Amino acid sequence: MAQPLMPHATASWLVDNSSLTFEQIAAFCGLHILEVQAIADDTAATKLTGRDPIRAGELTQEEINRGQDDPDYRLHMFKEPDQVRRTKGPRYTPVSKRQDKPDGIAWIIRNHPEISDGQIGKLIGTTRTTIAAIRDRSHWNIANIQPKDPVTLGLCSQRELDALVAKAAKAAGIEAPQDTRFAGDREALIEELRAQREAAARQAEAAHATELAGASGEPVPVDRGFVDPFKS
16 A cells, blocks of 8 residues: 655644544554554654645545544545656765775776766766866875776676776777787687597597407508598
């Protein structure tokens, strides 16, 4: 069942401004009847400021009147509160990671100078002023700032960073860096596989030759030729 946006404050207003029963108020606000009783007796931990559900569009006076005329009547929400949606703005960063922002900014400035301050601000969730201060080394804590990968710091994802780097590189007219860390490993792996296949082929041929020799009593010449599957 839908509930008012601020159930406790709404309950406080209904207690003070209507003759609805505690059960009716509790049912409408999604509270326990003892919570409503505590609000009515001013024994709640915090004194609440009432919230008018009529002005909020969640109730009508006619609906309240129906409830006051019939203690068994359960109030119905006139209009459900709008869902709270995050508006556009800087990326939210947990408090525990905010002190790491300068390190992440410094890393991007050092390793990807093609990324603009505006792009850094959206990625990390900071201001142009902070970025400029780190860039020209006028930041108040510049002595303690150590460039660190923002992905490792948890300030953004690797996918977000890669997409931004590619976009900035394209805008700057430069080729995005290619990851060649495993190029040598790939060649080594191909050579190892080729050697393994050649060895397996030789073993199979030798076993076949031995089997034929044992059956005829004479050695049988073996074709040592081997077709390299990696060559066209």
